[in-house]
Amino acid sequence: EVQLVESGGGLVKPGRSLRLSCTASGFTFSDFAMSWLRQAPGKGLEWVGFIRGKRYGGTTEYAASVKGRFTISRDDSKSIAYLQMNSLRTEDTAVYYCTRAQARHDFWGQGTLVTVSS
Amino acid sequence: DTQMTQSPSSLSASVGDRVTITCRASQTISGFLNWFQQKPGKPPKLLIYATSNLESGVPSRFSGSGSGTDFTLTISSLQPEDFATYYCQQSYSTPFTFGPGTKVDIK
Numbered sequence: 001e002v003q004l005v006e007s008g009g010g011l012v013k014p015g016r017s018l019r020l021s022c023t024a025s026g027f028t029f030s031d032f033a034m035s036w037l038r039q040a041p042g043k044g045l046e047w048v049g050f051i052r053g054k055r056y057g058g059t060t061e062y063a064a065s066v067k068g069r070f071t072i073s074r075d076d077s078k079s080i081a082y083l084q085m086n087s088l089r090t091e092d093t094a095v096y097y098c099t100r101a102q103a104r105h106d107f108w109g110q111g112t113l114v115t116v117s118s
Numbered sequence: 119d120t121q122m123t124q125s126p127s128s129l130s131a132s133v134g135d136r137v138t139i140t141c142r143a144s145q146t147i148s149g150f151l152n153w154f155q156q157k158p159g160k161p162p163k164l165l166i167y168a169t170s171n172l173e174s175g176v177p178s179r180f181s182g183s184g185s186g187t188d189f190t191l192t193i194s195s196l197q198p199e200d201f202a203t204y205y206c207q208q209s210y211s212t213p214f215t216f217g218p219g220t221k222v223d224i225k
Contacts, residue, residue: 047207047216061213064119102209103150103152104167105162105207106173108161109161
């Protein structure tokens with residue numbers, strides 16, 4: 001059974017950093033791209049970015065709203081994808097989801113809430 | 119960036135109704151269009167990928183169609199568990215943008 005579990009969310013002050021983790025199980029992690037998406041309270045879905053699998057060079061793509069501040073990485077030995085978030089802004093407040101794959105998003109975690117507030 | 123719009127933004131329907139939701143892209147996306155269902159407090163669930171492919175385990179009352187810039191999600195006979203918000207997303211070019219959602223509630 002495919003499972004994705006996000007962790008690392010919480011309350012953080014503007015300008016500070018936070019790292020989210022997505023622990024995967026039930027599939028060959030290294031074979032898949034992993035994506036991060038977010039949803040601000042009461043709002044719609046926003047794509048954050050993804051990291052390709054090792055076979056495709058492990059390269060990344062990001063939304064303009066986070067490019068230069070957020071970094072996606074992966075540890076295939078641990079089946080974990082990371083979202084390093086720096087210079088956080090109040091508008092980054094959202095539930096952050098990790099999903100399997102680059103575009104199809106066939107499996108989602110339950111999400112982790114990040115609140116950016118002073 | 120490719121902008122996605124959906125219509126209607128909300129609708130009220132009864133159990134058994136046929137429901138159609140439309141999604142339009144600001145430029146051609148070559149069929150790279152997904153549909154998701156989201157219920158309150160839950161993560162989205164993939165229903166349809168690449169315009170018309172039903173995700174495993176999704177009931178056959180859901181179907182998708184379209185091409186170019188115009189796409190449709192159809193629920194042939196609305197069931198109580200289908201009351202939710204539906205989002206389309208293009209996966210043709212980054213950033214992979216979503217539509218604003220269509221909320222389906224009980225009439």
